[in-house]
Amino acid sequence: MRKYLKSEFRSVPYFILLLIIAGIVIYVLGAKKEKKIQENDENDLFSLTLGTDWFAQAEHGGFYQAVAAGIYKKYGLNVKIKMGGPQVNGLQLLLADEVQFYMPNSYMMISAAKQKLPLISVAAIFQKDIQVLLAHPHVGNDTMESLKNKPIFISAPTTASIWGFLVGRFGYSDSQKRSYSHSLTPFLQDKNSVQEGLLTSEPYLIEKKYGFKPVTLLLSDYGFSGYGELMTTTLKFEREHPEEVGKFIQASIEGWRNYLENPVLGNDLIKKANPNMTDDLLKFAHNKLISEKILTGEDTNQFGIGAMTDKRWSEFMNMLIKYQVFDENVDYKSIYTLKYLNK
Incomplete structure (x- = not known):
C-alpha cells in the first residue's frame, strides 16, 4: 500500500509536466494561427504609404493616431508612414511612387502647377500654414x-x-x-x-x-493665406484608386479629430518613431494646433476638417500674382480637387 502511494505521488509531477507541454503546444499553435489570420487580414487591406515632411511630430499627429487607433484598418487600408527629414525630397518620392501621399503647402503646389507636375491635392489638413x-x-x-x-x-x-x-x-x-x-x-x-x-x-x-x-x-x-499639410497624391494614383483615396481622406480626418480630442495613442507612436520627441514638446504643439485654430476655421465650421474651397485657392493665387511671385498663366486649378470634400 505504501509502495503504491509512493508510486502514485511520483507520477504527479509527470502529469503536470505533460499539462504544461500541452499548454505550450496549444499556445504556439494558437499564436501561429492568430498570426496567419492577421497576415490574411493585412493581405485583404489596400496598402499605401504616407510620406511626411519631417521627423515624426505632433504636426503629423492625426495620421499617427489613425494608425495607432486602427482607424485606417477600419476603412480597409494598411497605411505605413515614412518619415521625412532635412535631406528628404517628399515630392520626388511621390513622383517616383515610393510614397502614395505627401503633404506640401499651397505655395509648393502652385510651383508644381507651374512645372506641370502630375500632382493633385485632395484635402487640406492645415487651414493655416504654420x-x-x-x-x-x-x-x-x-x-x-x-x-x-x-x-x-x-x-x-x-x-x-x-x-x-x-x-x-x-x-x-x-x-x-x-x-x-x-x-x-x-x-x-x-x-x-x-x-x-x-x-x-x-x-x-x-x-x-x-x-x-x-x-x-x-x-x-x-497675408500668406495658403493651406498647409495638403494631402497630395499623383494624378495617376488618384485616377486609378478614387475609392481608396476617398477612404484615406476620411480615415485621416477621423484620426485628426481623435487626436485633437485625446492625443495619447498618436503621441505614443510618434515617440516610438522619433525617440528624440518629448512629451512637453508634443503637449506644446498640440495646444498650438488647437489655440491657433490650425485645423479649424470658417470653412471647416461648414465643411469639417480637411476643407478646401475655390475661393481660398483663388485668393492665394491672386496674392502671389499681385506680388509678382507667379504670373496669371499658371493653371493652379489643375493641382487640386474638391470632389472628395465638402459633402
Whole structure:
C-alpha cells in the first residue's frame, strides 16, 4: 500500500509536466494561427504609404493616431508612414511612387502647377500654414516690415516655399538670406538676426533651452493665406484608386479629430518613431494646433476638417500674382480637387 502511494505521488509531477507541454503546444499553435489570420487580414487591406515632411511630430499627429487607433484598418487600408527629414525630397518620392501621399503647402503646389507636375491635392489638413519667422525680443524686430534688411537664417526648402512672398509683399532682398543648417546657434549669437521656424516647435525650444520668448511672426497673419499639410497624391494614383483615396481622406480626418480630442495613442507612436520627441514638446504643439485654430476655421465650421474651397485657392493665387511671385498663366486649378470634400 505504501509502495503504491509512493508510486502514485511520483507520477504527479509527470502529469503536470505533460499539462504544461500541452499548454505550450496549444499556445504556439494558437499564436501561429492568430498570426496567419492577421497576415490574411493585412493581405485583404489596400496598402499605401504616407510620406511626411519631417521627423515624426505632433504636426503629423492625426495620421499617427489613425494608425495607432486602427482607424485606417477600419476603412480597409494598411497605411505605413515614412518619415521625412532635412535631406528628404517628399515630392520626388511621390513622383517616383515610393510614397502614395505627401503633404506640401499651397505655395509648393502652385510651383508644381507651374512645372506641370502630375500632382493633385485632395484635402487640406492645415487651414493655416504654420511657418513663422522668429526674432529676438526688445530689439525692434516686432513686425514683418521691420525685418527688411535684417539677416534671415532660412533653409532651401523654406526659401522655395515662402521667399517669393516675402520679397513681393515686404521688399526683402536675397542679400538678407543666410544658410540655415537646423542649428539655432547663429541666430542666438546675433540678436539682430531672424530665424525661420514652425509655430509648433522652435518657439518652445528656444524658451525651454535659452530662457527667453522669441518674437513669433506667423506668416498667415501677414497675408500668406495658403493651406498647409495638403494631402497630395499623383494624378495617376488618384485616377486609378478614387475609392481608396476617398477612404484615406476620411480615415485621416477621423484620426485628426481623435487626436485633437485625446492625443495619447498618436503621441505614443510618434515617440516610438522619433525617440528624440518629448512629451512637453508634443503637449506644446498640440495646444498650438488647437489655440491657433490650425485645423479649424470658417470653412471647416461648414465643411469639417480637411476643407478646401475655390475661393481660398483663388485668393492665394491672386496674392502671389499681385506680388509678382507667379504670373496669371499658371493653371493652379489643375493641382487640386474638391470632389472628395465638402459633402
